[in-house]
Amino acid sequence: MPDGATVQGIGASVLRKEDKRFLDGHGRYVADIVRPRMLEAAIVRSPTAHAEKLSVTKPDLEQQRVFTAEDMLSDGVKPIHVISKYPGHKPSDYPHLAIGKLRFVGEAVAVCLADTRAAAEDLATQTKISFDPLPAIVDMVDAAESPPALVHEQWGDNVILDSLFEEKASNLDRATVSVTRTFRMNRQAVNPLEGAAVLAEWDAREERLVVHSSSQIPHILKNALCECLGLRQNQVHVIAPDVGGGFGYKCVLIPEEIFIPWVAMQVKQPVRWIQDRREHLIAAANAREHHYSVTLHADTDGNFIGVEADIIVDSGAYSVYPHSNILESTMAGRTLHGPYKFSAYKVRSRAVATNKPPIVPYRGVARPGICFAMELAIDAMARKLGCEPYDLRMQNLVPSDAMPYKTITGGEFDSGDYQEALRRAGTLIDLKAVRSRQRQDEADGRLIGVGFGCYIEMTALQTSAAARAGLAAIPGYEQAHIRLTPDGGLEIGVGVQNHGQGMETTLAQVACERFGMDIAMVAIRHGDTATSPYSTGTYASRSMIMAGGAIARTCDVLGVQIRRIGAHLLQCEFDDTSIRDACVIGPSSAVTFAEIARVWHRNPEELPADVDPAGVEVTSGFRPSPDNSPFSYATHACVVRIDPELGHVELLDYVISEDCGTIVNPMIVDGQIIGGALQGVGTALYEESCYDADGQPLSSTFADYMMPGSTHLPNLRVDHLVTPSPLTEYGVKGLGEGGAIPPPAAIANAINDALRGYGVEVVETPVTPRRILEAIAGSKT
Amino acid sequence: MTELSININGEHIKADVEPRLSLADFIRDRQRLTGTHLGCEHGVCGACTVLMNGEPVRSCITFAAVADGSEITTIEGFDQDEPMAQLRQAFHENHALQCGYCTPGMLVAARDIVTRLPDADEDRVRLELAGNLCRCTGYVGIVKAILSVLEQRRI
Numbered sequence: 001m002p003d004g005a006t007v008q009g010i011g012a013s014v015l016r017k018e019d020k021r022f023l024d025g026h027g028r029y030v031a032d033i034v035r036p037r038m039l040e041a042a043i044v045r046s047p048t049a050h051a052e053k054l055s056v057t058k059p060d061l062e063q064q065r066v067f068t069a070e071d072m073l074s075d076g077v078k079p080i081h082v083i084s085k086y087p088g089h090k091p092s093d094y095p096h097l098a099i100g101k102l103r104f105v106g107e108a109v110a111v112c113l114a115d116t117r118a119a120a121e122d123l124a125t126q127t128k129i130s131f132d133p134l135p136a137i138v139d140m141v142d143a144a145e146s147p148p149a150l151v152h153e154q155w156g157d158n159v160i161l162d163s164l165f166e167e168k169a170s171n172l173d174r175a176t177v178s179v180t181r182t183f184r185m186n187r188q189a190v191n192p193l194e195g196a197a198v199l200a201e202w203d204a205r206e207e208r209l210v211v212h213s214s215s216q217i218p219h220i221l222k223n224a225l226c227e228c229l230g231l232r233q234n235q236v237h238v239i240a241p242d243v244g245g246g247f248g249y250k251c252v253l254i255p256e257e258i259f260i261p262w263v264a265m266q267v268k269q270p271v272r273w274i275q276d277r278r279e280h281l282i283a284a285a286n287a288r289e290h291h292y293s294v295t296l297h298a299d300t301d302g303n304f305i306g307v308e309a310d311i312i313v314d315s316g317a318y319s320v321y322p323h324s325n326i327l328e329s330t331m332a333g334r335t336l337h338g339p340y341k342f343s344a345y346k347v348r349s350r351a352v353a354t355n356k357p358p359i360v361p362y363r364g365v366a367r368p369g370i371c372f373a374m375e376l377a378i379d380a381m382a383r384k385l386g387c388e389p390y391d392l393r394m395q396n397l398v399p400s401d402a403m404p405y406k407t408i409t410g411g412e413f414d415s416g417d418y419q420e421a422l423r424r425a426g427t428l429i430d431l432k433a434v435r436s437r438q439r440q441d442e443a444d445g446r447l448i449g450v451g452f453g454c455y456i457e458m459t460a461l462q463t464s465a466a467a468r469a470g471l472a473a474i475p476g477y478e479q480a481h482i483r484l485t486p487d488g489g490l491e492i493g494v495g496v497q498n499h500g501q502g503m504e505t506t507l508a509q510v511a512c513e514r515f516g517m518d519i520a521m522v523a524i525r526h527g528d529t530a531t532s533p534y535s536t537g538t539y540a541s542r543s544m545i546m547a548g549g550a551i552a553r554t555c556d557v558l559g560v561q562i563r564r565i566g567a568h569l570l571q572c573e574f575d576d577t578s579i580r581d582a583c584v585i586g587p588s589s590a591v592t593f594a595e596i597a598r599v600w601h602r603n604p605e606e607l608p609a610d611v612d613p614a615g616v617e618v619t620s621g622f623r624p625s626p627d628n629s630p631f632s633y634a635t636h637a638c639v640v641r642i643d644p645e646l647g648h649v650e651l652l653d654y655v656i657s658e659d660c661g662t663i664v665n666p667m668i669v670d671g672q673i674i675g676g677a678l679q680g681v682g683t684a685l686y687e688e689s690c691y692d693a694d695g696q697p698l699s700s701t702f703a704d705y706m707m708p709g710s711t712h713l714p715n716l717r718v719d720h721l722v723t724p725s726p727l728t729e730y731g732v733k734g735l736g737e738g739g740a741i742p743p744p745a746a747i748a749n750a751i752n753d754a755l756r757g758y759g760v761e762v763v764e765t766p767v768t769p770r771r772i773l774e775a776i777a778g779s780k781t
Numbered sequence: 782m783t784e785l786s787i788n789i790n791g792e793h794i795k796a797d798v799e800p801r802l803s804l805a806d807f808i809r810d811r812q813r814l815t816g817t818h819l820g821c822e823h824g825v826c827g828a829c830t831v832l833m834n835g836e837p838v839r840s841c842i843t844f845a846a847v848a849d850g851s852e853i854t855t856i857e858g859f860d861q862d863e864p865m866a867q868l869r870q871a872f873h874e875n876h877a878l879q880c881g882y883c884t885p886g887m888l889v890a891a892r893d894i895v896t897r898l899p900d901a902d903e904d905r906v907r908l909e910l911a912g913n914l915c916r917c918t919g920y921v922g923i924v925k926a927i928l929s930v931l932e933q934r935r936i
Contacts, residue, residue, distance in 0.1 A: 015874060019881075023878070023888070027884075118799070194882045244880045245880040499880050501879070671876045671917075671922060676919075710920040711907045713919055
């Protein structure tokens with residue numbers, strides 16, 4: 001275990017190596033890159049949610065500058081086609097440009113090229129489309145139960161996959177107290193501040209397609225390009241340069257990543273498309289939307305017996321590459337239990353198709369929804385039993401002495417003390433003080449409430465679990481490529497992609513920890529398929545676990561090779577050498593990495609003839625053994641103040657007690673947690689992609705879609721438990737997503753606590769002033 | 782076409798521009814100063830904030846033609862600027878940036894705060910920052926960084 005004392009190794013708050021270019025205005029995002037003779041693309045998009053008999057008329061004088069699905073089909077381009085191995089998953093194609101039918105507002109129909117984006121948009125307005133409208137499928141419950149139409153006619157209904165997760169259901173008979181609630185988490189747009197962006201050109205010298213994309217998964221994008229365009233792997237080079245936030249939106253393939261490169265190959269000029277915010281808010285409104293009917297069963301002492309639920313996930317119109325359109329519904333169905341003990345489980349989960357953009361795995365993936373549903377049901381149960389919600393949670397959380405713990409649905413919690421996280425959050429928020437404050441009325445008539453949200457997050461999806469689901473990207477060993485450079489530094493290639501997580505720093509810290517070298521001498525190269533090992537990319541809170549683990553293990557292999565040369569230079573036995581402070585230490589003297597590197601690279605004549613030809617460059621890898629994922633967890637707690645006249649919610653206090661195992665960089669960990677939490681606050685209170693009854697998006701600007709701003713979150717307090725995972729190098733667990741998971745639960749519970757005098761509850765996110773006032777208006781008191 | 786005479790980061794520039802061209806597109810596409818970012822192109826997110834005659838403006842909803850005769854400072858134009866140097870260091874030390882996309886606009890807005898409101902407290906800083914969206918940091922590091930520069934400048 002690292003002792004945390006090293007200045008730049010594991011546990012040190014090293015300031016970020018990547019900051020300078022961003023602070024100076026020298027970050028390089030796709031929109032900052034220009035190529036000679038580059039054309040800009042604008043996209044003609046569907047103005048209707050559902051229609052058939054699509055026909056496109058190109059402007060008379062610009063036929064060569066406008067491209068449609070017909071053009072792609074005649075060239076043999078294959079659609080995106082992702083089905084899982086779950087029995088009953090209904091297959092569908094995701095056309096790059098719409099063919100025959102339109103299935104959501106914003107679906108791409110044609111691409112228009114011009115020297116500037118403005119001129120390309122002019123061309124788009126001259127491109128005419130016609131169609132016969134069909135009734136739109138807008139609501140997920142209607143889509144499942146009483147559909148007005150079919151998104152994909154060949155299915156016969158709109159249910160993509162109907163799954164039943166049932167374990168020991170006969171134990172439900174033991175329950176004596178039950179609460180049933182219906183919950184809804186509404187649709188959101190992910191909204192990284194940089195939207196999607198693609199720049200593609202055919203490099204005639206390299207004889208390959210070069211695609212710059214704002215992507216979290218450059219290698220997976222390369223696979224998709226090869227599959228759809230019929231290219232060999234050696235004909236595609238994908239680069240994800242600086243990426244302005246991703247949060248999951250950029251870990252799926254979007255059609256533009258295929259049709260922009262294809263168009264560039266047709267016109268034999270570089271083509272660039274930069275998604276604008278309106279396009280993002282309309283065509284990329286594709287996260288979160290879940291509906292729950294939950295019954296929580298307990299005995300009279302408050303011991304949870306079981307949970308029954310009917311879950312519907314609005315998966316939108318298409319199945320995305322590589323994660324499909326059933327990732328959310330199956331994850332929600334299998335892990336609704338959260339961090340609690342249950343002896344019975346019966347959950348039906350359906351993914352349904354609607355006339356909305358396809359769902360993508362946004363930060364937290366399904367868990368913000370299941371946490372919201374379970375945690376609100378727990379508070380409802382506490383009110384029914386007349387007990388403190390905090391106590392009910394404490395009583396039912398999986399205790400630390402049960403670790404590793406097999407969940408009722410077959411998962412395995414590796415380590416941790418869930419009750420201690422709750423205990424600390426309760427102390428930090430000072431539950432007793434809030435309860436005593438609540439006993440007096442507030443002078444201004446406002447209402448105080450306190451709420452908790454507990455969650456577990458499986459981080460770094462592993463091989464067998466991904467293979468069981470049959471996803472198009474199954475992670476195996478994650479690899480790192482490390483070269484000792486001629487000056488004794490390290491160049492490390494990784495296939496994950498850094499887009500704000502600070503990995504150019506934290507991954508370097510792993511090498512510093514292993515070798516004791518100055519972090520300035522370690523460079524992390526990522527986001528380029530030509531210079532990094534294959535990887536499924538950055539998603540599922542996996543990069544520190546997997547790429548960090550790969551660097552650690554590869555350093556070990558490289559260390560042996562460095563020691564061999566060092567032993568020769570020190571004229572000692574290999575077994576008598578060790579590595580410290582970037583030196584090979586022998587019995588009586590030491591030799592620096594710089595000296596070893598100089599000899600290998602520049603003065604090989606000083607080496608014996610039988611020197612190991614592997615030299616000072618290695619690719620190796622890591623995956624957890626056994627093939628399980630570490631679970632992070634936390635309790636969030638908050639205090640709200642509500643104005644019952646206006647429905648306004650103010651967050652007075654917010655605390656987080658979390659465990660992401662060994663902390664590599666405390667500053668960056670806090671940054672990830674706080675940033676995630678504010679996104680969760682957005683889910684809880686502000687963000688909603690609204691639709692009208694015809695499926696028209698109503699939240700198409702930042703004036704209509706409310707993003708959390710600087711005044712919306714207090715200086716929350718973050719507290720850390722550190723339970724190293726037995727599965728990973730250094731005991732790290734994933735933490736990129738967790739912050740976004742429980743805020744909707746904790747905040748809605750606090751609101752319901754404040755509203756308890758009215759005997760009403762809010763059950764839907766975002767909890768807007770209107771929804772609070774509607775709840776109060778429904779009060780019988 | 783409209784004739785434009787403008788000073789960007791100390792350099793005098795004459796150009797013909799379409800009336801519909803935004804100042805942001807002029808800066809980015811015509812001058813190739815790509816530090817100014819576009820986050821929404823409808824004047825809400827603040828990523829495109831630059832100084833126009835010393836005051837912050839949203840270059841995405843300012844026509845280039847309107848900037849005729851003005852002095853523009855973009856993120857690339859602050860290399861000799863003391864408050865900006867302080868802010869850059871403070872942003873670095875307080876982890877006030879993650880993906881970096883909002884950062885140039887955030888820094889220009891922050892420079893306006895620390896020079897115009899030397900006595901600003903945290904509530905005021907948060908209020909002043911409400912015109913700049915950051916999706917990554919939760920604003921905590923940004924607010925801390927600005928407060929630390931305000932503190933430095935009071936000594």
